[in-house]
Amino acid sequence: MLDSILVWFRRDLRDDDNAALAEALRRGRRVHCVFIFDRDILDALPSPADRRVDFIHRSVGELDAALLARGGGLIVAHGRAGDEIPRLGRQLGVDAVFANRDYEPSAKARDAQVAAALAAYGIGFESFKDQVIFDGAEVLTQAGRPYTVFTPYRNAWLKRLGGDDLAPADAAAGGAGKGALQAPPAALAGLPTLAALGFVPTGLDRLAIVPGMSGARALLDDFRGRLGRYHEQRDYPALRGVSYLSVHLRFGTVSIRQLVALAQAQVRQGGDAAAGAQVWLSELVWRDFYFMILDQFPHVVGHAFKREFERVEWESSARADADFSAWCAGRTGYPLVDAAMRQLAYSGYMHNRLRMVAASFLCKDLGIDWRRGEEFFAAQLNDFDLAANNGGWQWSASTGCDAQPWFRIFNPVTQSERFDPQGRFIRRYVPELQNVPDRHIHAPWCMSVAEQSACGVLIGRDYPPPLVDHAAARTRTLARYGVVKDADDKR
CATH class of the missing domain: 1.25.40.80 (Serine Threonine Protein Phosphatase 5, Tetratricopeptide repeat)
Incomplete structure (x- = not known):
């Protein structure tokens, strides 16, 4: 039995079925809880209007209230986790710090640094499987x-x-509850405001996103x-x-x-x-x-899982940069792709089928490096998770493990016809196509000028023409990947 344990919450913002918390309550007499708004992460964010920070802040507030109702509370700090956790561990006089495991390379390196710093003070560090x-x-x-x-x-x-x-986790730990949650010391109590962290509210209520x-x-x-x-x-x-x-x-x-x-x-x-x-x-x-x-396989961060696909020659011209900007803005001329990208910009969410369609379009229609798309999604998605985002992009780009075969290329029009047949989703996010009939909503450039006028949308004025012809792009993509595969076959 340890006298005192500090539970470090990270991506586990709940007080029920939490492995680290349950183990601490089973093995420690006194249990302190902490969350760090880590400046190593927050300072790198480009905008103070970050929905994820807003979501976390409100979720941390709810977690604090839940722990308070159980007789404890949450210490909330704003600083570098690598500095704050050892400092708090020493200040509180704990025997150990418990946390749930993280699998990202940077997080693993951070935890190793924290563990070493704690060990210098005679404080243990243990991590648990939870996510x-x-x-x-x-x-x-x-x-x-x-x-x-x-x-x-x-x-x-x-x-x-x-x-x-x-x-x-409470049951698996043998019945948590032997230890007692501790209220934060007065000097460490209180949740900093979002403004104090350098961020602003982002309208989560308007988006019907309820944190916590x-x-x-x-x-x-x-x-x-x-x-x-x-x-x-x-x-x-x-x-x-x-x-x-x-x-x-x-x-x-x-x-x-x-x-x-x-x-x-x-x-x-x-x-x-x-x-x-x-x-x-x-x-x-x-x-x-x-x-x-x-x-x-941590090399997947920034590199193809299938190393031979590092040799794929992606488009890198000014035209490619312009195409990438159009893709980000939902102005590709392919309605389902544009609706998906506009949904992302508006809400921070994108439907999983559309993530595959949008990613395939960027890599295999526009010929743009999947890493650029991965980085854009990482900045925009509320649910951004390095493992899933990287895995999904490498699947779509055919560079990952068990990925879509390189010669399989989504057709954005047939995907649209199949998964949004009446164009309901398209019309929600691409309102300029509101009056286009169902038979043309997936490829509005196929309408005659008279039909476009009747719908109130002229292609090239009110809505962009397609950035690329899909059939021609498909041929280029097969050649782009084929060069790599041919080289491997001849080795």
Whole structure:
């Protein structure tokens, strides 16, 4: 039994089913809690109007209130985590700092630095698995290596999954509650305002984004009734077919164990909801898969997982820069791509099907390096997660593990016709096409000038013509990737 433990909250902003908190309450007599608004992260953000910081700030406030109701509270600091955690550990006289594991290379380096600094003061550092179901060496091939193909990984993951893996952390820790949460010392109490952190409100209420554990619970309650239709509706952006929990998973205001347990229970129960739950469970396994890839193959940050694709020659002209700017602004002339990019700009969210369509268009229609798109999404997405964002972009660019084959190229028009057949989503975000009939909404440049006039939208004046001809772009892309594959085949 340790006398005093400091729990360092990071991307786990909840007081229930939290592995580090549960272990601290089981093993420590007195438990302090802290969250650091890390300047190493915040100072690099380009705008004070960052929805993620707003979301975190409000979620931290809710976490503080929850801990207060349990007799404790949250110390909130604004500084470099590498400095603040050792300083607080020493100031509070703790025996150890507990935190839930992070798998990003920069986070792993930060934690190693913090652990070393704490050790100099005789303070321990322990990390726990919390944001994934399995990590490290828990799911390996028969040869003892990490998987690089999803389907066998998923099969091994599901085979290994047992009830203990999904037990709430409080129960898995043997019944948390032996230790007592501590209120912050008076000098360390209080949540700094968003303004004090250098940021401004971003209209989350206007976007119907509810931060914190309460927001996650509301979304999950809503999704339960739709889970059975997930497999039928998840690819249609105009429908409310997905859970919308991604930002809550990103910041840990909901437990991944809870979500997997829900999906698994529905699958086992059978009936009408089982098919949807099975597909959703597979998507949750993809999430673990990408975390594993990032953890085991950190070279994916900034580099192709398949190293031969480092030799792909991407477009790098002034024309490519102009095309990239048009893509960012939702002005490509392809309505579904533009609607997706405008949804992102407006809300910080993009439907998963549209992430694939938009990414494929950038890499395989415009021939622009996937890393530029990855960086743009990283700056815009509320739910930005390095593992998933990198994995998704490398899948679309065919440079990643188990990626879309390089010769498979999404057609933005047929994708639009299939997944937004009436153009409901397009009209929501590209209002200049509001009056275009369904038969032309996916390729409005095919209308005659008379038809364009009748719809009140002239291509080239009110809405841009296509940046590229898809058929011609496809030919160029096959040649671009083919050079790399031919070189490999001849080796």
